[in-house]
Amino acid sequence: MATCGECTFFFRVPENADDFEPDKGDCVTEKRDEKGTYWLSRPVFVSTDSCTQFQKK
Amino acid sequence: MATMAPAVEYKGKVIDFPFENPEEEKIPDDELHEHLAKPSTERTKRLKARCRWKHASAGEFVEHGVRAGIERMRLVTEAHKASRGKPEVTRRALILERCLNKGTICLQTDEKIIGYHAEDPNYFPLYPELSYMNVKDYLMSDYSPQPEAEAEAINDYWKPYSLQAKCEQYFDPIDLTRMYQVSTMEAPTFAHGYNSIIPPYETVLEDGLLKRIKMAEEHIKEAKAELAKEPWDGSKQLSWIPKIDNWQAMVIADKAVIAWARRYARLCKIVAENFESDPDRKKELMEMAEISNRVPAEPCKGLKDAFQAKWYTFLVCHGIERYASGFAHKEDKVLYPYYKASVIDKTFQPMTHADVVEYVEMERLKISEHGAGKSRGYREIFPGSNDLFILTLGGTNRDGSDGCNDMTDAILEGARNIRTTEPSIVFRYSKKNRPQTLRKVFNCVRDGLGYPSIKNDDVGIEQMKYYSKFSMNNNGATDEEAHDWCNVLCMSPGLCGRRKSQKTRSEGGSAIFPAKILEITLNNGYDWAYSDMQLGPETGNAEDFKTYDDLLEAFRKQYSYVMSLVVRAKDVGRHIETQYLQIPFVSSIDDGCMELGEEATHLSEQPNGWHNPITTIVAANSLVAMKKLIYDEKKYTMKQLMDALKANWEGHEEMRKDFKNAPKWGNDDDYADTIIQSFYEDILGGEMAKVTNYSGGPVLPVGQAVALYMEVGSRTGPTPDGRYGGEAADDGGISPYFGTDTKGPTAVLKSVSKVQKNQKANLLNQRLAVPMMRSVHGFDIWHAYMDTWHDLNVDHVQFNCVSTDEMRAAQREPEKHRDLIVRIAGFSARFVDIPTYGQNTIIARNEQNFGPQDFEFMNLELGQ
Numbered sequence A: 001m002a003t004c005g006e007c008t009f010f011f012r013v014p015e016n017a018d019d020f021e022p023d024k025g026d027c028v029t030e031k032r033d034e035k036g037t038y039w040l041s042r043p044v045f046v047s048t049d050s051c052t053q054f055q056k057k
Numbered sequence B: 001m002a003t004m005a006p007a008v009e010y011k012g013k014v015i016d017f018p019f020e021n022p023e024e025e026k027i028p029d030d031e032l033h034e035h036l037a038k039p040s041t042e043r044t045k046r047l048k049a050r051c052r053w054k055h056a057s058a059g060e061f062v063e064h065g066v067r068a069g070i071e072r073m074r075l076v077t078e079a080h081k082a083s084r085g086k087p088e089v090t091r092r093a094l095i096l097e098r099c100l101n102k103g104t105i106c107l108q109t110d111e112k113i114i115g116y117h118a119e120d121p122n123y124f125p126l127y128p129e130l131s132y133m134n135v136k137d138y139l140m141s142d143y144s145p146q147p148e149a150e151a152e153a154i155n156d157y158w159k160p161y162s163l164q165a166k167c168e169q170y171f172d173p174i175d176l177t178r179m180y181q182v183s184t185m186e187a188p189t190f191a192h193g194y195n196s197i198i199p200p201y202e203t204v205l206e207d208g209l210l211k212r213i214k215m216a217e218e219h220i221k222e223a224k225a226e227l228a229k230e231p232w233d234g235s236k237q238l239s240w241i242p243k244i245d246n247w248q249a250m251v252i253a254d255k256a257v258i259a260w261a262r263r264y265a266r267l268c269k270i271v272a273e274n275f276e277s278d279p280d281r282k283k284e285l286m287e288m289a290e291i292s293n294r295v296p297a298e299p300c301k302g303l304k305d306a307f308q309a310k311w312y313t314f315l316v317c318h319g320i321e322r323y324a325s326g327f328a329h330k331e332d333k334v335l336y337p338y339y340k341a342s343v344i345d346k347t348f349q350p351m352t353h354a355d356v357v358e359y360v361e362m363e364r365l366k367i368s369e370h371g372a373g374k375s376r377g378y379r380e381i382f383p384g385s386n387d388l389f390i391l392t393l394g395g396t397n398r399d400g401s402d403g404c405n406d407m408t409d410a411i412l413e414g415a416r417n418i419r420t421t422e423p424s425i426v427f428r429y430s431k432k433n434r435p436q437t438l439r440k441v442f443n444c445v446r447d448g449l450g451y452p453s454i455k456n457d458d459v460g461i462e463q464m465k466y467y468s469k470f471s472m473n474n475n476g477a478t479d480e481e482a483h484d485w486c487n488v489l490c491m492s493p494g495l496c497g498r499r500k501s502q503k504t505r506s507e508g509g510s511a512i513f514p515a516k517i518l519e520i521t522l523n524n525g526y527d528w529a530y531s532d533m534q535l536g537p538e539t540g541n542a543e544d545f546k547t548y549d550d551l552l553e554a555f556r557k558q559y560s561y562v563m564s565l566v567v568r569a570k571d572v573g574r575h576i577e578t579q580y581l582q583i584p585f586v587s588s589i590d591d592g593c594m595e596l597g598e599e600a601t602h603l604s605e606q607p608n609g610w611h612n613p614i615t616t617i618v619a620a621n622s623l624v625a626m627k628k629l630i631y632d633e634k635k636y637t638m639k640q641l642m643d644a645l646k647a648n649w650e651g652h653e654e655m656r657k658d659f660k661n662a663p664k665w666g667n668d669d670d671y672a673d674t675i676i677q678s679f680y681e682d683i684l685g686g687e688m689a690k691v692t693n694y695s696g697g698p699v700l701p702v703g704q705a706v707a708l709y710m711e712v713g714s715r716t717g718p719t720p721d722g723r724y725g726g727e728a729a730d731d732g733g734i735s736p737y738f739g740t741d742t743k744g745p746t747a748v749l750k751s752v753s754k755v756q757k758n759q760k761a762n763l764l765n766q767r768l769a770v771p772m773m774r775s776v777h778g779f780d781i782w783h784a785y786m787d788t789w790h791d792l793n794v795d796h797v798q799f800n801c802v803s804t805d806e807m808r809a810a811q812r813e814p815e816k817h818r819d820l821i822v823r824i825a826g827f828s829a830r831f832v833d834i835p836t837y838g839q840n841t842i843i844a845r846n847e848q849n850f851g852p853q854d855f856e857f858m859n860l861e862l863g864q
């Protein structure tokens, strides 16, 4: 199974960040509904199983 | 064509009332409000058009797609399980840390102030650690968190740990059942989790959290040294242990908040670099990233910093660490130093006054889309409202000088432009307030926003000094600090600033219903009209009361029973909060908690006890009618009255007319006012003041109504004031009953000013005629009225300035009247979002026209 680490929406957390952990990333996805566009970010890891929004890098 | 106010003859002159803005002559009366919104920029116009409103009507969310999220429930539960064995305050810090570290964060188009407290901007979080009944209520609704089975399991897990379960065991089941009826009293806080707080925003903006962490770490170091001192004295040294735990929890909480803000900074940068194509927006996003990297970790240097750091603090204090309603702060005072830096001195984040107004509009829209997981009961009592977001402006500074500044003006301008119902504004009226700001206050009032709601600055200051005397650590408000007050929610002042502010609702809030108490007083404590059960002690039947004093004495006993029970419920809740619902982030930003190593739910330096009598005037007018017609004139017997009431006046129409026509409050009528003054001061206030709460001070009445006057009115049977069973009760703490104040606006003031003793606050609703207010003389009349109100030492007044024509038109075609706003009680709402029952109570309010006798009393000079 593909993992978050291979996904376009995976952005690695920099080493100097307060919440840094090895292999941790921000999953940032764009959403759109009748009110407009917004972006969500939640923590994932390189090895986290991909979700339905997975898009290969 | 718009209606113009008719000319008035005054002091031998004919005074005409042409419109101040002649263009308004062409706007029909029934569409005026649709012409008043003027968002100041294209951005705020877009933001308003796409605002994700979270208000409810008749208990249902008005906007499609709004619902409870599961993420906070899930994270709180994971952290609670993972932290078993640690000190409770540490667990609370770790729960917050997990929510901030692992929760989803959100950024929306166009916004410059970022941050939300749920996993999606259409959702709001729930708080299973507070009330399992409240979560259950959502599980049974269309707004249930998903997946529902998981949410159900989480709620089951929390049931034994919840505030509700921990409190219930200290109450007799009969008392609990009585409280849960919401008939003579509001249900206890532990049953619904409703809460309020005044966060000490100042420490975050002035110090930054890194400094707060350093302070806590230094205290820990000192405390450990004290703990290790020889020879050991357990009677003293052990007291350092809970302090160390508290400071350590503060450090965890503050570090988590900094890291969370920096996650937002990263999100802005990622979106700018990977998703956004507009170069201007990219630049904005990079600036937002830079700001969130710096604040709230460091002190704010400019106004953009301050808006953002304040917003993060708001989210944590009101929505993430724990739920709390409100938006309590003295916003002009909090923001002015940064306004000065950015607008006047231009030392950091240089901007114009117009830029500030845009920020105000953006903040108002952020508040409008901030969701609160209130229980259905609470959604019903705030129809058309989101969550009693109320900020305070004006008043005086610590040295007694005028508290208005250019930030005050920007906030009022932004509010008038963007025309949202929330946040509501309280303006502290002082004779020292500068005219240019008063004019802006008036502009909002005249535009029918229903706010600013006006509070008497001097009354508030004296009140802070009075409560200070009861401080249990002799560190209540100093005379200078007494000037730093804001309303906690709709009506009650509380200290604000770096320390001594209210941190939890046990201090004040929640309601008692005098009209219903009178009803059960007449029936030996039995509620025949709604709950069909014994709601209070057996104090005899109406027919047993040989004198008016006998009747009053029975009422006093019923009222005292409820008062002690409701404050006990709040204080038991407070006790449990200190053990299991600590708020280490709030502790970390309060100077008192930081200095003393105390927890915010535990430390109380300035008592501020109050409870809200709602439906007082129905009870008071009923007492007047009974005294006059039964005890004084003996026109009817009590048995006749009771028969008529039990029949809801049917078959007793003539008798009802007599009771309805008995003297009523608000007409400067000595007979009625003497009875009612004594009812307020000796019974409602006097009995309440005998109760001492957690903080060691007296509990005093804050008469107000939210929309409970409708809800409780519908639960209250027919009353001796001539009211039919189920009709709405009076709409404010001291407002005359709808349509019964017939002697003009100054007669209302004269009546209201008679009540002074044993009161904390009393809400006065007045409805002003639109044509006179929009005329060339509008401001002068209002200003003279306000000075008269102030000189009579009245605590509060707020206005509806909307025509009956426009409200009727909105009832016919709601879709054409989306911007019609009205004042309900402590909050404003879009008229079309209020149920018809509620709309009709606004229409029924007497529209006050000022006449020569009012001008005379107000000592007003009117030119042509």
Ligand code: SF4
Residues within 6 Å of the ligand: A003, A004, A005, A007, A008, A009, A010, A026, A027, A028, A029, A044, A048, A049, A050, A051, A052, A053, A054, A055
């Ligand atoms: S959670 Fe889904 S969208 Fe996010 S990084 Fe992983 S695979 Fe991509």
